[in-house]
Amino acid sequence: MIIELENLFENEGEKLSIDQSFDFSGEELNGVHPFVSPVKVKGEIRNRAGIVSLHLRAAFTYQAPCDRCAADTKRDMLTFLEHVLVTHLDEEDTGEFIIVEGMRLDLTALVWEDILLSLPTKFLCREDCKGLCPMCGKNLNDGSCSCEKPIDPRLEVLRQLLDQ
Ligand SMILES: [Zn+2]
Ligand SMILES: [Zn+2]
Structure with a gap:
């Protein structure tokens, strides 16, 4: 979705409300299609005292x-998008600003990038998920298994010393 921002950049006090849905259901991440429902994006882009900024929340x-x-595992997530938009940058691009070329913003690409950056590095079914037993593969959230715990090699050295 491309948004024309010429009017916004040229008029102080101008506002543009955003209320859009994005379909990322075809996007694959780690072998699955995690965006099972439309991503709902709401907020505004505004020009305050000549500075154009974007304030959106994406719910999915x-x-x-x-x-x-x-x-x-299914979870409702919320990502906040806060950016200052500029039409050009005289200094080095530090990633602090979004450069909008030709005053046309690709909102789909921006929402997608921000969502990817906001995803947790570990996605867990619950905070204290115990995971699977590395030996038998049993889900340890359902109870423990009878596998022997692998022995810490440092303790093994100690045990051998005590045995002598
Ligand atoms: Zn889990
Ligand atoms: Zn086991």
Whole structure:
């Protein structure tokens, strides 16, 4: 979705309300399609005293396997997008501003990038997920298994010393 911002850049006090849905259901991440419902984006882009800034919130449902136990997990997520938009930059691009070339903003690309950056590095079914037993593969959230815990090699040295 391309938004024309010429009017906004040229008129102080101008505002543009955004209320859009984006369909990312076809996007694949780590072998699954986690964006199971439309991403709802709301907020505004405004020109205050000549500075054009964007303030949006993106609400979406994310569904993917838990990174620890692989259980199918669905969660409602919220990402906030806060950016200052400029038409050009005289100094070095530090990533602080969004450069809008030709005063046309690709909102779909911006929402997508910000959502990717906001995703947790570990997606868990619950905060204290115990994961799977590395030996038998049992889901330890359902109870413990009878596998022997691998022995810490440092303790093993100690045990051998005590045995002598
Ligand atoms: Zn889990
Ligand atoms: Zn086990």
